[in-house]
Amino acid sequence: MATENKNLSEYDKTLIPDASKFRFGIVVSEWNDTITEPLFQGAFDALVDNGVLESNIIRWNVPGSFELIYGAKKMQEQMVNAVIVIGSVIQGETKHFDFVCEGVTQGIKDLNVMRETPVIFCVLTDNTLQQAIDRSGGKHGNKGTEAAIAAIKMAELRKNS
């Protein structure tokens, strides 16, 4: 199902596990911060809306999405139940978009494979700025909200497995 058929901000609180005892690390890319800041706010608000204490949410910034890999790796070493990485990669004139997107995707995948702390992929990879706006609080909702719910569910799965 494409994003255009699903609002990223919608969730049923009755289906979300109790997150009041969980700690979360959020690593935020500074590139395209007009997009990554609303994504962070969406994630932060959703975590708090589901019982997470504000003091149990750690935020670190990194320069760009490619650095999310290292930031997430170091965040996994903190006492957190799950990590969320937040980035916005927007197509430019060159193939750099392809390499950044592939690199971040593979790097975050590797961290999920090699380590115990789940890392949630909240990295928008858009053709245009408008597509990014639409997915960071615009007409399609906020992917940060979606990522927060995924983080809670994966923290619960880790606790029970």
Ligand SMILES: Nc1c(NC[C@H](O)[C@H](O)[C@H](O)CO)[nH]c(=O)[nH]c1=O
């Ligand atoms: N063009 C975008 C970048 N590029 C920067 C890289 O992520 C990285 O910081 C740099 O190559 C140094 O290692 N980053 C984004 O997050 N979004 C972009 O659109």
Ligand SMILES: CC(=O)[C@@H](O)COP(=O)(O)O
């Ligand atoms: C994803 C990028 O690195 C890209 O936005 C940079 O733009 P350009 O390809 O025009 O250098």
